[in-house]
Amino acid sequence: MSPEFILVNPQFDKHIALIQINRPKELNALNRQVMLEIKEALLQLDEDEQVRVVILTGGEKVFAAGADIKQMADATAMSMLNIDQFSTWDQIKKTKKPIIAAVSGFALGGGCELAMTCDMIVASETAQFGQPEINIGTMPGAGGTQRLTRAVGKALAMELVLTGKFISAEEALNAGLINRVVPVEVLYKETLNLARTIAAKSPVAVRLAKESVVKAFETSLDEGLQFERKNFYLTFASEDQKEGMAAFVEKRKPNFTGK
Numbered sequence: 143m144s145p146e147f148i149l150v151n152p153q154f155d156k157h158i159a160l161i162q163i164n165r166p167k168e169l170n171a172l173n174r175q176v177m178l179e180i181k182e183a184l185l186q187l188d189e190d191e192q193v194r195v196v197i198l199t200g201g202e203k204v205f206a207a208g209a210d211i212k213q214m215a216d217a218t219a220m221s222m223l224n225i226d227q228f229s230t231w232d233q234i235k236k237t238k239k240p241i242i243a244a245v246s247g248f249a250l251g252g253g254c255e256l257a258m259t260c261d262m263i264v265a266s267e268t269a270q271f272g273q274p275e276i277n278i279g280t281m282p283g284a285g286g287t288q289r290l291t292r293a294v295g296k297a298l299a300m301e302l303v304l305t306g307k308f309i310s311a312e313e314a315l316n317a318g319l320i321n322r323v324v325p326v327e328v329l330y331k332e333t334l335n336l337a338r339t340i341a342a343k344s345p346v347a348v349r350l351a352k353e354s355v356v357k358a359f360e361t362s363l364d365e366g367l368q369f370e371r372k373n374f375y376l377t378f379a380s381e382d383q384k385e386g387m388a389a390f391v392e393k394r395k396p397n398f399t400g401k
């Protein structure tokens with residue numbers, strides 16, 4: 143069945159797929175269906191051998207204004223526990239291929255959390271980031287207190303989470319939340335440039351390197367170093383490592399196949 147609230151293009155560019163959240167009237171509010179569709183799309187793109195990098199966007203006007211407040215308003219702790227939306231959100235984190243969020247306009251609450259769950263964030267000058275859940279009597283529930291704090295530190299995270307204020311793309315860049323800020327007209331071009339650079343590398347090495355960086359947020363330094371070491375050894379089991387090093391020695395461009 144084709145998705146209702148997202149657009150998926152597995153061949154947006156060579157080896158690059160695009161997922162676009164498409165609920166513009168509701169400012170791309172992330173209802174359960176949107177999140178399920180993103181999960182399904184990511185599962186399929188992860189299996190697709192042609193795809194090496196995924197770009198996730200909401201379009202030029204808005205990334206996502208958060209979880210759907212209208213859908214959430216009557217929820218109870220038990221209904222949320224039973225629906226277990228976290229398994230859907232967790233799939234984003236489990237995706238093996240790198241995901242780059244291309245953010246323009248509002249990235250608020252769950253929208254900011256969704257962008258932070260991706261591996262990199264390219265933002266347009268119109269982007270605004272925030273965790274305004276405090277304004278509606280709740281708090282971040284999909285990683286906002288944890289990922290934001292790790293990215294920008296306690297002072298700014300505490301201020302955003304407790305006051306609900308938004309920060310601009312420029313502030314987000316200075317705080318270390320995002321990778322770059324570009325004019326809105328070139329958001330896709332710049333995101334694509336970044337994606338193409340990564341897509342030209344060995345998919346095996348990219349996957350193992352991504353896994354290792356993600357691990358740094360979840361473990362002690364010692365365990366992280368052990369994990370990195372094993373993934374490093376594993377790259378030497380790939381044809382791509384042989385190809386990459388042979389190409390260097392022969393002074394030519396490598397042709398990585400993901401084997």
Ligand code: DAK
Nearest residue numbers: 168169171207208209210211212227228251252274283284
């Ligand atoms: N949910 C539902 N509808 C929303 C929405 C949202 N988050 N944000 C905007 N809309 C709807 C508005 O109701 C309005 O609909 P109509 O009245 O036209 O029917 C339409 O989008 C346009 O919005 P506005 O008229 O408000 O537009 P403005 O430009 O005046 O203002 C705004 C834009 C983004 C400042 C404002 O709409 C706003 O403050 N929106 C809410 C932002 C917010 O509070 N976000 C955090 C929501 S809580 C979880 C995972 C994640 C979460 C929770 C659980 N689990 C895994 C269990 C996350 C929670 C959240 O994100």
